Amino acid sequence: MDQVLSLTEAKLSLDGNAGRxxxxxxxxxxxxxxxxxxxxxxxxxxxxxxxxxxxxxxxxTGGRVTALDHDLSAMTEDQLARFRRDHMGVVFQSFHLIPTMTALENVATPLELAGTSDAFDRAAAELDSVGLGHRMGHYPSQMSGGEQQRVALARAAAPRPDILLADEPTGNLDGTTGAQIMDLLMDLRESHGATLILVTHSPSLAARCDREVRLRDGLLDTGLRDAAE
Structure with a gap:
């Protein structure tokens, strides 16, 4: 295997109400x-x-972050946006669907923006793969939380990204629905061959990954866990 992401002494500081x-x-x-x-x-x-x-x-704000041999720290905002469009899929806890668009439109729009000629056909196939072939014409407000997260998964996976990033993708869902979403996420990752990086509080979800990295107070904790152990 080769590296898709590399961080070297990467630091992050943000300005808040109380200062830096x-x-x-x-x-x-x-x-x-x-x-x-x-x-x-x-x-x-x-x-x-x-x-x-x-x-x-x-x-x-310090150090270096590279993805697919591109230095993210050196890119402009426009370059970063294009890089994410072409190489990354992101799934958030709170879905981030466009409320005035149907499920099909939510998935197809990023593909259209990327110049994909068969955007709607690919979006329909991706929605079908997450079990929402019958909900393509529905709006987010007409769908359950689990269904909305399935749309978000389909939207992230449809461009065939090299890297899938998921931030607590089951955090707003009940246990059963969350497990179903995690199954779908793992299936999508495997079928598309993407690298998956998952933020989670759930030990059972972490155990399904190849490796676990723990953070504490902005630093790596002692342990990297190999799921094969």
Whole structure:
């Protein structure tokens, strides 16, 4: 396997009401192609912030972050947006669907923006693969939380990204629905050959990944866990 993501002494500080807040204090971490990696740790430990750095959604204030041999720290905002469009899929806890668009339109729009000629056909196939072939014409307000997250998964997976980033994708769902979403996420990752990086509080979800990285107070905890152990 080869590296798809590499962080070298990556730091993140943000300005808040109380002044400058140091969130990540120097993270060095490599992620291999095709790997499934769980980011775990207590609330406030920096898990989501680390995921945002990996996706170029936050810019490192120190150190270096590279993805697919591209230095994210050196890119402009437009370059980052194009890079994410072409190489990354992101799934959030709160779905982030466009309320005035149907499920089909939510999935097809990013494909259209990327110039995909068969955007709606591919979107329909992706929705069918997550069990929503019968809900393509429905709006987010007409769907359950689990269905909305399925649409979000389909939207993230449809462009065939090299890297899938998921931030607590089951956090707003009940246990049964969350398990179904996790099954779908793992299936999509495997069928598309993507690298999956997952932020989760759930030990059972983390155990399904190849490796677990724990954070505490903005630093890597001692342990990397190999699921084969």
């Amino acid at each position: 807040v140091d969130i990540l204090h120097g993270i060095t971490l490599d992620v291999q192609r095709g790997e499934t990696l769980a980011l775990t740790g207590p609330s406030g430990s920096g898990k989501s912030s680390l995921l945002m750095l990996m996706g170029g959604l936050e810019r490192a």
